[in-house]
Amino acid sequence: MSATTLYHASFTVERLYPASPARVFACFAKEEKLRRWLVEGEGWSVDAFRHDFTIGGRDHSAFRWQKGPLITNDGVYHDIVDNERIIISYSMAMEGKIFSASLLTHTFEARDGGTLLTLTEQGTYYSDPNAAKGREEGFLGLLAELGKEAERD
Amino acid sequence: MSATTLYHASFTVERLYPASPARVFACFAKEEKLRRWLVEGEGWSVDAFRHDFTIGGRDHSAFRWQKGPLITNDGVYHDIVDNERIIISYSMAMEGKIFSASLLTHTFEARDGGTLLTLTEQGTYYSDPNAAKGREEGFLGLLAELGKEAERD
Numbered sequence: 219m220s221a222t223t224l225y226h227a228s229f230t231v232e233r234l235y236p237a238s239p240a241r242v243f244a245c246f247a248k249e250e251k252l253r254r255w256l257v258e259g260e261g262w263s264v265d266a267f268r269h270d271f272t273i274g275g276r277d278h279s280a281f282r283w284q285k286g287p288l289i290t291n292d293g294v295y296h297d298i299v300d301n302e303r304i305i306i307s308y309s310m311a312m313e314g315k316i317f318s319a320s321l322l323t324h325t326f327e328a329r330d331g332g333t334l335l336t337l338t339e340q341g342t343y344y345s346d347p348n349a350a351k352g353r354e355e356g357f358l359g360l361l362a363e364l365g366k367e368a369e370r371d
Numbered sequence: 372m373s374a375t376t377l378y379h380a381s382f383t384v385e386r387l388y389p390a391s392p393a394r395v396f397a398c399f400a401k402e403e404k405l406r407r408w409l410v411e412g413e414g415w416s417v418d419a420f421r422h423d424f425t426i427g428g429r430d431h432s433a434f435r436w437q438k439g440p441l442i443t444n445d446g447v448y449h450d451i452v453d454n455e456r457i458i459i460s461y462s463m464a465m466e467g468k469i470f471s472a473s474l475l476t477h478t479f480e481a482r483d484g485g486t487l488l489t490l491t492e493q494g495t496y497y498s499d500p501n502a503a504k505g506r507e508e509g510f511l512g513l514l515a516e517l518g519k520e521a522e523r524d
Contacts, residue, residue, distance in 0.1 A: 222456070224476060226381065226491050273469075274445065292427065294447045296462040296472035303375070305472045305495060307460030309449040319449035319458045321474040323377060323495045338379050340493035342458060342476045 227350035228340040233361045236332040237368040239301040243326055245367045246304055247271050254370075255363040257281045266290075273298055277306070287313045302326055317344045318353070335361070380503035381493040386514045388486045390521040392454040392479040395486040398520045399457055399477070400424050407523075408516040410434045419443075426451055430459070440466045455479055470497045471506070488514070 235242050245251045249269040257264050257279050265288065266280040277293040293308030304324040309316050320341030327334045337357060343349035388395050398404045402422040410417050410432050418441065419433040430446040446461030457477040462469050473494030480487045490510060496502035 224456075224478065226383075226476065226493060228379065228381065228493060230379075292449075294460070296445075296460065297469050303377070305462075307447070307449065307472070307474055309458075316450050319460070319474060319476070321460055321472060321493060321495065323379065323472070325377065338495070340379060340381060340474060340495075342474065342491070342493075 222344050225343045225347050225349065226341070227343060228338065229350055229354040230336060230338045231354060231357050231361065232334060232336040233365070234329060234332055234334050235365055235368050237365075239326045239328055239333045241368050242333040242335055242364070243301045243304075245364050246324070247300075251367050251370075253279075255367040256360065259363070271295065271298065277308070290314070296321075317346075318342065318349060320353075335364075337361075375497050378496045378500050378502065379494070380496065381491065382503055382507040383489060383491045384507060384510050384514065385487060385489040386518070387482060388488060388518055388521050389484070390486060390518075392481055392486045394521050395488055395517070396454045396457075396479050398517050400453075404520050404523075406432075408520040409513065412516070424448065424451065430461070443467075449474075470499075471495065471502060473506075488517075490514075 245255060252269060253267050257267060261284055262281055264279065264281045266278060268278045270276055273295055275295050280288055280290045282288050290311045291308055293306045295306050297303060297305040305321070307321045309319040311317060318341055320339050323338045325336045339353065341350060398408060405422060406420050410420060414437055415434055417432065417434045419431060421431045423429055426448055428448050433441055433443045435441050443464045444461055446459045448457070448459050450456060450458040458474070460474045462472040464470060471494055473492050476491045478489045492506065494503060
């Protein structure tokens with residue numbers, strides 16, 4: 219009956235940053251910092267970026283790679299504990315057609331004078347059995363960008 | 372650093388109902404039906420129940436067992452396809468203190484003249500390593516209530 223097969227998967231990625239939990243956390247809390255590491259970059263254009271970093275608040279971004287299809291990301295914050303934890307759920311769509319919904323849990327722990335950031339994504343991915351693997355690889359690139367942002371004043 | 376340990380887990384429960392997908396789906400779509408099987412019941416009191424069954428819409432309920440603590444449930448719909456699929460994420464709190472955040476995917480499939488409902492919960496549960504098991508058992512009870520509601524005119 220359904221034309222869409224749904225795949226459920228989860229993965230965890232972590233990265234140790236030589237910056238305090240407060241500095242790493244600020245990369246999620248502050249709109250201009252989040253925007254830089256999450257959606258900006260050479261070849262990408264950002265059509266919309268809204269950030270309401272409160273429990274129950276919503277994020278919305280719309281962006282595309284060169285002249286590619288419009289990608290949108292719509293999230294809501296389920297929990298925020300300063301410098302310690304962020305839980306957001308979000309869906310992604312291409313040209314208005316949803317292709318995933320995920321719960322993304324972030325924890326920030328002081329470690330070796332820096333911060334261990336751990337991300338666990340638990341998601342439902344549409345049609346593509348390899349989507350979670352691709353998402354995980356995408357996060358590894360994003361976490362490298364986040365590291366540059368954490369060093370920035 | 373964090374006083375709260377987070378546990379990630381997922382489970383799937385399914386149930387075959389002798390009712391059409393449209394009838395089973397209506398138990399989620401219609402506020403008075405959802406309220407009956409989800410939060411009402413002898414011994415429970417419902418302090419609040421709001422239902423906005425649209426993509427991006429929010430649900431909110433607040434209820435307690437007898438004179439117990441106030442439990443709240445705050446959800447947002449990530450995807451809705453009539454008679455086929457519902458994806459909601461939600462957090463639960465006791466007296467304002469969040470104790471879980473979950474992504475809940477429902478699929479409705481015509482099967483043997485009835486409907487196979489499959490629920491997959493992927494969640495982050497606070498402090499209690501057995502929380503997902505308890506949640507799964509809770510859903511089994513709720514799905515029995517849903518079955519009664521699906522038979523109701």
